[in-house]
Amino acid sequence: MKQLTVDTTGASEFTSPAEIAELKQKAIEALNALLDGAVPGNEFLGWLRLPSSVSPEEIEQIQRAANDLRQRVEVVVVIGIGGSYLGAKAVIEALSGSFDALEQPPKVIFAGHHLGEEYHVELQRYLQHRSFGICVISKSGTTTEPAIAFRVLRALLEQQVGKREAARRVIAITDERRGALRQLADKEGYQTFPIPDNVGGRYSVLTPVGLLPVALAGFDVSELVKGAAAIQQRSLQLADASAIDYAVARNALYRKGYTTEITVNYNPRLHYLVEWWKQLYGESEGKQHLGIFPAGANFSTDLHSLGQFIQEGPRTLFETVISVEQTAYPLVVPRDPLDLDNLNFLAGKQLDQINKMAEQGTRAAHLAGGVPNLRLLLPALTGYHLGELLYFYQLACGISAGILGVNAFDQPGVEAYKKNMFALLGKPS
Ligand code: PA5
Numbered sequence: 001m002k003q004l005t006v007d008t009t010g011a012s013e014f015t016s017p018a019e020i021a022e023l024k025q026k027a028i029e030a031l032n033a034l035l036d037g038a039v040p041g042n043e044f045l046g047w048l049r050l051p052s053s054v055s056p057e058e059i060e061q062i063q064r065a066a067n068d069l070r071q072r073v074e075v076v077v078v079i080g081i082g083g084s085y086l087g088a089k090a091v092i093e094a095l096s097g098s099f100d101a102l103e104q105p106p107k108v109i110f111a112g113h114h115l116g117e118e119y120h121v122e123l124q125r126y127l128q129h130r131s132f133g134i135c136v137i138s139k140s141g142t143t144t145e146p147a148i149a150f151r152v153l154r155a156l157l158e159q160q161v162g163k164r165e166a167a168r169r170v171i172a173i174t175d176e177r178r179g180a181l182r183q184l185a186d187k188e189g190y191q192t193f194p195i196p197d198n199v200g201g202r203y204s205v206l207t208p209v210g211l212l213p214v215a216l217a218g219f220d221v222s223e224l225v226k227g228a229a230a231i232q233q234r235s236l237q238l239a240d241a242s243a244i245d246y247a248v249a250r251n252a253l254y255r256k257g258y259t260t261e262i263t264v265n266y267n268p269r270l271h272y273l274v275e276w277w278k279q280l281y282g283e284s285e286g287k288q289h290l291g292i293f294p295a296g297a298n299f300s301t302d303l304h305s306l307g308q309f310i311q312e313g314p315r316t317l318f319e320t321v322i323s324v325e326q327t328a329y330p331l332v333v334p335r336d337p338l339d340l341d342n343l344n345f346l347a348g349k350q351l352d353q354i355n356k357m358a359e360q361g362t363r364a365a366h367l368a369g370g371v372p373n374l375r376l377l378l379p380a381l382t383g384y385h386l387g388e389l390l391y392f393y394q395l396a397c398g399i400s401a402g403i404l405g406v407n408a409f410d411q412p413g414v415e416a417y418k419k420n421m422f423a424l425l426g427k428p429s
Helices: 009-014 017-036 056-072 086-095 117-128 144-168 180-188 208-216 221-236 242-255 268-285 307-312 351-368 383-404 412-425
Strands: 005-007 075-079 107-111 132-138 170-175 191-195 260-265 293-298 317-326 373-380
Touching (some): 005 242, 009 242, 009 373, 017 383, 056 191, 075 117, 075 144, 107 117, 107 144, 117 144, 132 144, 132 208, 208 221, 242 317, 260 268, 268 317
Parallel strands (some): 075 107
């Protein structure tokens, strides 16, 4: 079977073979340190061997819980933020047809990932006359945004169907023992799935945190796990160096002053995958005044907004393109006998062929303009290959943070805003 590959040739003219060799050595040491548990934050290394340890029984249990709720409601609201939101959102968006959500019940809707008042009022209005269930996800069980959304929606659900039936329509994914959500779930008798202690939020997409919402959206999560387990095994046995190559290339560029990485997709289904990557790399690497700023762009859309800046702005950017080789179905540009729009030179060409030429042309233009280019080649947008991509990114992140010399598994800086916000709101200490 084809597999995810990495192409770093577009970085070679910006780095030297000696630097790459030195960093490769560091990357191998960083990987070995992860495998030996000899890294800061080593209590959160559960993700490293997670995919191959997910049992068929666990998958079956997740799939069963999802199918059961799907059969009983029209809409499922998945509540969570950060690592308890973005992975599931990314996979669902990548696997869904663009208009599926308008047609196929049950719809999966997300909430609790911001404090937008209108959104939550409009969501209440939307749910008012629909049968709905809730999947609430929070490892700590105390994060403000999802906790407020859950309080609001739980009240609506209880008002709609009574406390007893409401409890049957809530699934909580949280810490096995600790936290406010765990206490609430135990008291109310919700079905629960545990988040392993040794897996941090942004590394948890292949636990029930990501798998249950994906199953609720109607997808087969076993493919996701299979793809992730396959690349895990190849990478940890050093039979696949893709994560090492990516980590090395981005660090080599960082050392040359390329301090922003723009991850680019040419497929709107990948928008949230890039959002997930931004959190993974931003929270893992941005500390001690170090790190590559993770930015995202959707091409060709953003070539008409950010394209100018990338081509001719400050030379501190490099680009990583997620390139999907095979689309799901073809669309051929029709011939028009009048050709008033002068497009007949494209007649008979597949839209994806045109998209690929946009990608190739942009790469050449950006390289010529001084923007290094890395490519991640994904054979197709299937569960299996998405599983590969998710694990690849996690492993490369662990390696990259090791090269950088930072703890990839904490996020102390996130507390600063919370402290101020709680003081302003008068939270009792
Ligand atoms: O990576 C992390 O740990 C964080 O970004 C969390 O995922 C995020 O803050 C949500 O936390 P929780 O699941 O505890 O609500």
